[in-house]
Amino acid sequence: MKNPGVPVFKLYGESQAWPTPDLLHCESIPKRSSLYHWEIKPHRHADLYQLLYVQRGQAVVEVEGRRSEIGEPSIQVTPPLCVHGFQFSEDIEGYVLSLGAPLVAQLEAQLGAPLAAAGCYPLGEDRGYIDTLFAALLKEYEGSAPSRDLMLGSLVNVLTVWISRCRQQNRTSNGSDERKREYLGGFIKLVEQHYREHLTVETFAHRLGMSAVHLNNLCRQLAGQSALQIIHQRLLLEARRNLVYTNMTVTQVSDQLGFADPAYFSRFFRRLTGQSPNGFRRGGE
Numbered sequence: 001m002k003n004p005g006v007p008v009f010k011l012y013g014e015s016q017a018w019p020t021p022d023l024l025h026c027e028s029i030p031k032r033s034s035l036y037h038w039e040i041k042p043h044r045h046a047d048l049y050q051l052l053y054v055q056r057g058q059a060v061v062e063v064e065g066r067r068s069e070i071g072e073p074s075i076q077v078t079p080p081l082c083v084h085g086f087q088f089s090e091d092i093e094g095y096v097l098s099l100g101a102p103l104v105a106q107l108e109a110q111l112g113a114p115l116a117a118a119g120c121y122p123l124g125e126d127r128g129y130i131d132t133l134f135a136a137l138l139k140e141y142e143g144s145a146p147s148r149d150l151m152l153g154s155l156v157n158v159l160t161v162w163i164s165r166c167r168q169q170n171r172t173s174n175g176s177d178e179r180k181r182e183y184l185g186g187f188i189k190l191v192e193q194h195y196r197e198h199l200t201v202e203t204f205a206h207r208l209g210m211s212a213v214h215l216n217n218l219c220r221q222l223a224g225q226s227a228l229q230i231i232h233q234r235l236l237l238e239a240r241r242n243l244v245y246t247n248m249t250v251t252q253v254s255d256q257l258g259f260a261d262p263a264y265f266s267r268f269f270r271r272l273t274g275q276s277p278n279g280f281r282r283g284g285e
Contacts (some may be wrong), residue, residue, distance in 0.1 A: 042085035057092035114185025
């Protein structure tokens, strides 16, 4: 699951990017949660779509301020920018799969629809099927067998189709909320396609068939950020990736991201991170 630009995605509790050039990350629930006394405090990711598979044990899930309990094998979906936290029993078993924004855009293009919004999907009779799927994902992710990327992509495709079908069969929110999330998914997809073009919020809104005010209200309601902030976060993500994983100069990074003036790019980067581009690169974050 590689991309020409290597991702800089950070998981909960980590100050460094994950250590592989993949657009996904897979690990067991205990691997990370045990380090934090089985509790992951509420947080959000600007650029990650996460799937939590509770295989055995208990989990208390908080999503956008709403708490619920998972006591049966289920997959909890948390989209980008969605505030979420977890408390686990010490006998918890399962997996966490994190998908980077560029990979999500590819999957949505293949599905012809946004990936599922925040929700919990019990496995029922599909438990054995999902057990096998996640075990294969972790094995491939941690391994280096030939055609690893192709196998990872195939397994993730199967999983996202399963979740998409669950979403269609059992919608967890009312029709109005579901429609809003579809609009937000459409906006994020357009941002992924056009963030280098520096389009205005009004242009994005027009392409979605709504006003800029409506789009901003929707983004603040569902994502906790304005539409412009979401656009800027996507630009910032790509800037970080290029600064960490390529030898491009700051001017080249600025040009590649569609900034007409490298000085303006540097001001943009400092405003959002508190560091200059060169300072960030020397820090090795």
